[in-house]
Amino acid sequence: MTRALITLGLGLLLLCHCGLAEKEKHRTKQQQFLNATEVYVQMFLNSFGSLNAANMDYSIDVFLRQSWLDHRxxxxxxxxxxxxxxxxxxxxVQARIWKPDTFxxxxxxxxxxxxTMNNVLLRLNATGHVLYSMRVTxxxxxxxxxxYYPFDRQDCGVSISSYANTDDVIKYHWVDDTxxxxxxxxxxxxxxLLNFETSETTQHFVTGDFxxxxxxxxxxxxxxxxxLQTYIPTILIVAISWVSFWLDPNAVPGRVSLGVTTLLTLTTLASGIRQSLPPVSYVKxxxxxxxxxxxxxxGALLEFTFVNWLANKKILNPGNTFRVPRIFAGSDAEQLACAEDPAAKPPTTYMMYARALDRLCRVLFPGGFLLFNLIYWPYYLIQQYSDE
Known part of the structure; x- marks a missing residue:
């Protein structure tokens, strides 16, 4: 009788233990089902396409690799x-296996x-770890x-998230190593490519947190x-416009055609530059x-207009004319000396002054453009290569 009671007690203990073990196993499976799936992501950049400034986009060819643990x-x-x-x-078979809805x-x-086939890799480890890799452009x-274009620096990124599953179902992480x-x-x-930076975020929408x-x-x-394509051609166009300062003030066809041609050429070049950029409202x-x-x-074209007007304007009152500095008189120095002699015949037009203005502009225009270059290039290059 005692032996029978002992056997019955051991049986009850065994049944209770099995019931608890089964209950714990069921609870573990339920916990695994309720916990968020940790998805680890790694990207291999096969190629990095050029940035399209007009459309504000860029293209990349990547191997997107995702891995997670599926106990089933x-x-x-x-x-x-x-x-x-x-x-x-x-x-x-690939379609029957659960995969994160990454987008x-x-x-x-x-x-x-x-x-030649779908560039998709689905690999299962014996422990239930899944590797899902695909090549996408x-x-x-x-x-x-x-x-600061074309001395600009751009920050372009890739944003990955789950489309339908909130963060209590799927959590994304970058692979720790590379x-x-x-x-x-x-x-x-x-x-x-100077550098890159990875981060994990949570996106908040009315449909939930992802x-x-x-x-x-x-x-x-x-x-x-x-x-090569913009700065050197425009410098040459500006330098060609200065050739008009060496032409005679009355050489109307040559100076007008030179000024108008350089202006139209520069306008056409500027139009081509604008076509490759979006119509932003700020100054670049x-x-x-x-x-x-x-x-x-x-300015060179306007200078010719004024010089030609001076060259053909008659001097009505020679006593009210101002003296031209000898440094700008050039070959007209003898005529200037005659004009200073009361017994000499005074000039009838302002041709001497027109030529002096041309000689002044031969120094003033290149000097002003050089000063602009000395300010322009250091300023924008420092902005581009600064450590900020």
Missing amino acids: LNFAKANGANRSRITINDPG FNNVKDAEIHRV LKLSCNMEFK PIDLPDELEIAQFD SGLVVQFFLRRQNGYHV AIDVWVGMCMIMVF
Whole structure:
């Protein structure tokens, strides 16, 4: 009888223990279901396209790699399992496996590569860890600032988030080791990649709070292209407009055609520059340069108008004329000496003064343009290469 009671007690204890173990196992599974899935993201930049200033966007070709733990896919204890990982290539099987609904917040256009097959990798580890990688080409928007263009620096980023699952369902994290992988030979047209910065964010919408990731690329524009295509041609156009100062004040066809041609050429060049930029309301560095070149060319044309008027204007009262400094008299020094002699015949027009003004402008215009360059280039280069 005693032995029977002992056996019955042990049986009850065993049943209670099994019930508690089953209940704890069920609670563990329920906790795993209720906890947010931690998704770890890494990006490999296969290529970095050029920035489109007119549309304020840029393109990148990336390998987007996501990994998470799914306990339902644990096959470490499966009978006969002798492999540590499995790669699934069948699209039908891939579609049955849960994947995070990741999307890019600032994407304009996207494409998954499908040559020669879908560039998608789905790998399962025996412990239930899932690696989901795909190759995509993205066109992303970038809010650019053109105040110092073409001496500007741009900050363009990639924003990743879940579209439908709030942060209590999916939480995104960057991979601790190398979240952004860059190839050694990465090149960007017209830009230098200075650095990048990754961060984890939470986006707040009326539909809930969503976990997300952000990476910012810090870029600095290269100046070689714009120096060759914009600055050197405009400098030559401005210098050509100064040739009119060496022509005779009465050489109307030559001086007018030279001034109008240089002005129209500069206007056409400025129009081509504006087409490659968005119509922003503030003044850019290139606008300051083109505006100064316009002033120099238009000033040379106005100077000819005044000089031609002086050369043909008759002197009505020779006693009221002012004396021209000998440094600007040039070849008219003898005529100036005759004008100072009371017995000599005074000049009938202001031709001598017109030529003196031309000689003055030969120094004044290049000197003013040189002074502008000495201010313009250091100011904007310091802004571009400063550590801020």
